[in-house]
Amino acid sequence: xxxxxxxxxxxxxRPPTTRIGFIPTMGFLHEGHLSLIGAARDAGAxxxxxxxxxxxxxxxxxxxxxxxxxxxxxDIALLESKNVDMLFLPSVDVMYPPGAQTTVxxxxxxxxxxxxxxxGHFDGVAxxxxxxxxxxxxxxxxxxxxxxxQCAVIDRMVRDLDVPVKLVFAETAREHDGLARSSRNSYLSxxxxxxxxxxxxxxxxxxxxxxxxxxxxxAIETLMRRMIDETPGIDVDYLAVVDPExxxxxxxxxxxxxxxxxxxxxxxxxxxxxxxxxxxx
Numbered sequence: 001x002x003x004x005x006x007x008x009x010x011x012x013x014r015p016p017t018t019r020i021g022f023i024p025t026m027g028f029l030h031e032g033h034l035s036l037i038g039a040a041r042d043a044g045a046x047x048x049x050x051x052x053x054x055x056x057x058x059x060x061x062x063x064x065x066x067x068x069x070x071x072x073x074x075d076i077a078l079l080e081s082k083n084v085d086m087l088f089l090p091s092v093d094v095m096y097p098p099g100a101q102t103t104v105x106x107x108x109x110x111x112x113x114x115x116x117x118x119x120g121h122f123d124g125v126a127x128x129x130x131x132x133x134x135x136x137x138x139x140x141x142x143x144x145x146x147x148x149x150q151c152a153v154i155d156r157m158v159r160d161l162d163v164p165v166k167l168v169f170a171e172t173a174r175e176h177d178g179l180a181r182s183s184r185n186s187y188l189s190x191x192x193x194x195x196x197x198x199x200x201x202x203x204x205x206x207x208x209x210x211x212x213x214x215x216x217x218x219a220i221e222t223l224m225r226r227m228i229d230e231t232p233g234i235d236v237d238y239l240a241v242v243d244p245e246x247x248x249x250x251x252x253x254x255x256x257x258x259x260x261x262x263x264x265x266x267x268x269x270x271x272x273x274x275x276x277x278x279x280x281x
Contacts, residue, residue, distance in 0.1 A: 020136065021040030049086040115149070
């Protein structure tokens with residue numbers, strides 16, 4: 001596996017005539033990340049590049065940048081075991097040279113839910129992802145649907161700015177009890193880990209209500225709130241039914257909707273979502 005640490009390294013080692021698949025990550029890799037490598041190959045990539053960069057621009061002032069889990073040696077070993085062709089491992093100065101002044105800001109879909117609660121977060125995401133696309137120049141890029149609003153923001157940016165990349169959104173990888181795999185799960189204590197699957201169960205209850213013909217957004221959100229309140233030790237940030245393209249409440253239920261949630265368990269913030277597919281006659 002090639003390990004590149006500079007933009008020049010990436011461009012020198014990037015094969016000019018092959019189909020490149022790209023997976024941007026913040027490291028501390030888990031099975032969810034590794035499944036994206038398979039998704040890239042399934043989508044036709046024959047040269048896979050993974051980046052690891054803990055992006056300071058997507059962390060708020062009171063968030064976990066300093067404590068975000070890191071294990072570079074372990075990550076490299078995992079990527080080598082999956083026959084990844086190149087790892088891009090840039091420093092902050094490589095990604096944001098002194099004097100850099102440009103930020104990418106997506107309106108609309110970036111404003112509700114996560115955007116409202118984490119001001120500036122999606123500006124940081126859009127900026128780093130566009131920079132990585134320009135550096136790597138992949139034919140396709142793979143993201144996990146656990147971060148559904150992030151996927152929607154990146155999709156909007158790619159369409160609006162005519163970025164020549166095919167986006168592939170892979171299904172959320174889960175633990176045996178439904179908990180969405182996340183690097184931040186490592187923050188959970190043993191007791192907190194037992195509480196964590198309640199978020200997914202709650203979202204599934206919202207999904208079930210919709211599939212049984214409940215089309216009242218407020219009623220579904222109230223149902224989910226009452227259900228998760230049955231598990232002490234979980235603080236709800238939001239539980240919402242939204243349009244998966246706008247992340248606003250759906251106009252109607254004649255197309256797919258998303259049931260999304262964010263909760264805190266101790267110092268750990270967990271997000272998850274379930275897509276509810278409209279049953280077409």
